[in-house]
Amino acid sequence: ARPGSLTGRCVMITAGPTREAIDPVRYLSNHSSGKMGYALAQAAVEAGARVILVSGPVALNAPPGCERLSTQSAQQMHDAVMQRISEVDIFIGCAAVSDYRPAVCEDQKIKKTDSDKLTLTLIKNPDILGDVGALADPPFTLGFAAETQQIKQYAQRKLAAKKLDMIAANDVSKQNVGFNSDINALSVYWETGEAVLPVADKLHLARQLIELVAEKYKEK
Ligand code: C5P
Secondary structure, eight states: OOTTTTTTOEEEEEESBOOEEEETTEEEOOOOOSHHHHHHHHHHHHTTOEEEEEEOSOSOOOOTTEEEEEOOSHHHHHHHHHHHGGGOSEEEEOOBOOSEEESSOOSSOOOOOSOSOOOOOEEEOOOHHHHHHTSSSOOEEEEEEEESSOHHHHHHHHHHHTTOSEEEEEETTSTTSSTTSSEEEEEEEETTEEEEEEEEEHHHHHHHHHHHHHHHHHHO
């Protein structure tokens, strides 16, 4: 992104996985590394923005110059986002949020029994990006979509369903790119256009994406 293209703007980015507690020692999660979200935070800082990085548990240092709010569960991430959303001009949902969480978190560690079967009941988590898009006066919103097929169709459907300004889709059926990788490739869609950002390292991609966001944000 060009230095200064986001001067005076506040950008909030969610990144990484969430952890959904099963009992005091166990959780459900996913393989998100947080690399794409952290690269976007760095690129937004470089572009002059004030950056709030709302991050699930990852093994990464916060890029210098950004404020990091550390969260564990989807509910905590949702609360951290909503508490500060009125400050935000541009919201980027890059976190791999668990769609479901255990209906109850047991107080004590679940004991192994003689039964071969254990059933966990899951309930739906809030959709953080969807809730931001549904605000009365929403910030400019960018979402991510990980798809294995019909990428354009699903991405454009999500753009409309979540009332987003922009969506960046990765093809997770390709090996070595996307999830938990150092490189990625993105197809980006907005209401009146699209752009392809070919395979590159995530920081390079993040800089291009932030530049595109800055452009579309200004047009809005
Ligand atoms: O609907 P789907 O999960 O594919 O949408 C992915 C996008 O929505 C990502 O930007 C992700 O960060 C966001 N999301 C969210 N909260 C959820 C689920 C997804 O913010 N509970």
